[in-house]
Amino acid sequence: MSGRGTRSDRAVATQQSILAAAEQLFAEHGVANVSNRQIGLAAGQGNNTAVSYHFGSRSGLIRAIVRAHTEQIESIRLRMVEQAEGSTATRDWVACMVEPFALHLADLGVPSWFARFSAQVMSDPSHREAVARESLNSPSLTRAVEEVHRCLPDLPEEIRLERQDMTRQLMIHMIAEREDALANGRPTSRGSWHRAAAGLTDAVTGLWSAPVSTGASDMVPEGAVTGGP
Incomplete structure (x- = not known):
């Protein structure tokens, strides 16, 4: 034994x-x-x-790395979802989407590598989908996204999908850049992960709440100029 x-x-x-x-x-x-x-x-x-x-396999290794972090991130997000229960404020639910990733890195200390790992893997077409299944389909994240949609009922479906993609890109790459700066001793614009998470939440809330230009749909030719400079 x-x-x-x-x-x-x-x-x-x-x-x-x-x-x-x-x-x-x-x-x-x-x-x-x-x-x-x-x-x-x-x-x-x-x-x-x-x-x-x-x-x-290489895919099995990557999924195992993601799973090693997902439980802690999910725990943070579940707690935030419980605290946001009943809220009709878009920002409260955007925070549930964005902040758990950053707050998990705060718990890991410096240096950490998970944000940069995530950015690298999500930029790799051969592994992106497997990682998305592991990390982006959690029940608490799905709930947060649904609540954001409920707060913004007039957004057309194609705009919702577009802004979900924008949110994912901002969340992963902005957090990865901060992680890299901290690991390499470069100055950052926010003094802590908590402040950085709040700033990113503010920006993403603005993204979701931004007006939709008249005619901003699949009917607009690709590359057409529809707004200001």
Whole structure:
């Protein structure tokens, strides 16, 4: 029993080492530029097949990294959704969409790599969908998006979808830029993750509340100028 327990403990420790090494390497260099051998070496594994042995595939490894963070992010978002219950203020529900990711990074401390990892993976077409399924389809996030839609009932469907994409891009890449600045000792515009999260929430709320230009629909030719400078 103790022997089996020891082997199991070692396997878990090895998996955690691989996850940590892969997350950092993917964050710094991109998924396509990092080999399984590099991940194994960074994790202290001399066996070139350690990654595939423990996670089956590159996609399996990436999903495991996401899952390692999703539970904590979901816990923060569930708490915020409970606090926002009954609110008709768009900002309250936008905060539930945006802030849990940033607040999770505050809990991780400096340096962290998950925001930059997320930006790298979401920019990779071969892995984007798998990550989206793991991280963007949580019940609490779905609820927050539904409530934002309920607060803004007059938005056309195509505008809702467009602004959801904009929100995702802003959330992932702005948070990744701040994480990178903190990790490399560069100044940031906000003194803490909590203030940065609040500022991003303000901006995204403005995005969702922005007016829709007359005729701003699929009928407008691509590339047409419909607004000001």
